[in-house]
Amino acid sequence: MDTDLRSNGIYEQTQTGLYMLRVKVPGGVLAAGQVRTLCAVADQLADGHLHLTTRMSVELHGLRRDRLEHAVGRLGPAGLTSRGACGGTVRGVAVSTPAGPGRAPAVALARCIHARCTGNPAFEGLPKKFKVGVDAGYDGARHLIQDVGLVYAGSVGGQARWDVWLAGGLGRAPAEGLPYASALPEERVLPVIGAVVRVYREHVPPGKRLKHLVASVGREAFFSLVDGELPAPEPRPRPAEAAGPRPAGDRTRPVVVRVFAGDLSASRFSRLARIAERRCAGQLTLLPSQDVALHPESPAGRPALERELDAAGWAGQHGDGTVAMQVCPGARTCPKALAPTREVAGRVLDSLGPRGRAFSWAVCGCPNSCAQPQVTDAGVLCSGLVRDATGDRTPRFDLLRRDGTGLGRAVVERASLDELLEVIAAWD
Ligand code: SF4
DSSP: OOSOTGGGTEEEOSSTTEEEEEEBOGGGEEEHHHHHHHHHHHHHHSOSEEEEOTTSOEEEEEEEHHHHHHHHHHHGGGTOBOTTSSSSSBOOOEEOOOSSTTHHHHHHHHHHHHHHHTTOGGGSSOSSOBOEEEESSSSSSGGGGSSEEEEEEEEETTEEEEEEEESOBOTTSOBOOEEEEEEEEGGGHHHHHHHHHHHHHHHSOTTOOHHHHHHHHOHHHHHHHHHHHSSSOOOOOOOOSSOOOOOOOOSSOOEEEOOGGGEEEHHHHHHHHHHHHHHSTTEEEEOTTSOEEEOOSSGGGHHHHHHHHIIIIITTSBSTTOOOEEEOOGGGTOTTOSSOHHHHHHHHHHHOOHHHHTSOEEEESSTTOTTOTTTSSEEEEEEEEEEOTTSOEEEEEEEEEOOSSSSOEEEEEEEOHHHHHHHHHHTO
């Protein structure tokens, strides 16, 4: 392992001398054996817990420096890697669609991009993180928040086609991705990603995302730069007026197991892996909601899978009626946090009526938007602190709603938590 910790997926935690190791899971698909490896490393070398991220990576916390090399070395034999999971690299390639006809090609493409970029110097040493996401359809808005967002556009002659969106991102100044090409043949996807990465490296200062370049030179000049980097320039298929929604379908409905704030112990994750071995062909799928999806081998196997989950301690935490809630680490571990996100998320959950429970949610501890509240149905974001009558600084929150197109926008601004919960409760 080289000394560049971030390129190896490692950050120093706020607690001095302890480190976080982030493992990429391209497409979010894990084999049960890989889960066992992650749990063993968590138990033996970290703090015995795992954290599931909104980009479907898995984090281990509390590693001592002298254990990092051993921990990283345990990943390779299991077909896992932390390479490029932090720092200025192409990060883990996300697939946000848990089911449907475009899911298999989306996972296959995610794995292909991961294989090309991971550990490849052409995709490392970038100004900042570079995010690629692949979706099976236009059900959500996650293609709008990627540096390169790819959306399945069907297949022609056995070759998948992809709509390509560029230069999206969240953070303090969210920018929606721009439609760059429509129904691009899959063989041209990797050259486009390579071209965008070269433009990013060449034209963006350190510490800035790709959206910074679009803001400075404009959309057409940015697209021309990318076109100019393509190895064999060809007229690219231009997007239709609206590269519009395509049917997502849902033929293999998974059972979604809720993992509050993405945190679970190694023993609980191991139990899910054992169930997946018996009932789900040995596979688990990580979701952007920080939950785990288990696909029964056949629709007839669903009741038995649900009974096993109940017996294993997940009763009431899976399936219909449970709420998708993404939560950033907040004040627990993040030095930028202005609010304790788990507590806020718990109070939001307690205040939800039937309408609110049907939404997907996200809670962020500061305007950096790490839990992506702009792409869930509703979101809560701590927008700042104000001094109250006693002189204490208390958090203020924005409430975001997504109306089905584009990114979610604030419908309430700088409210106290109690004011916000009143609004949420009144939605029913
Ligand atoms: S949204 Fe803010 S508080 Fe939450 S993890 Fe990101 S930087 Fe930290």
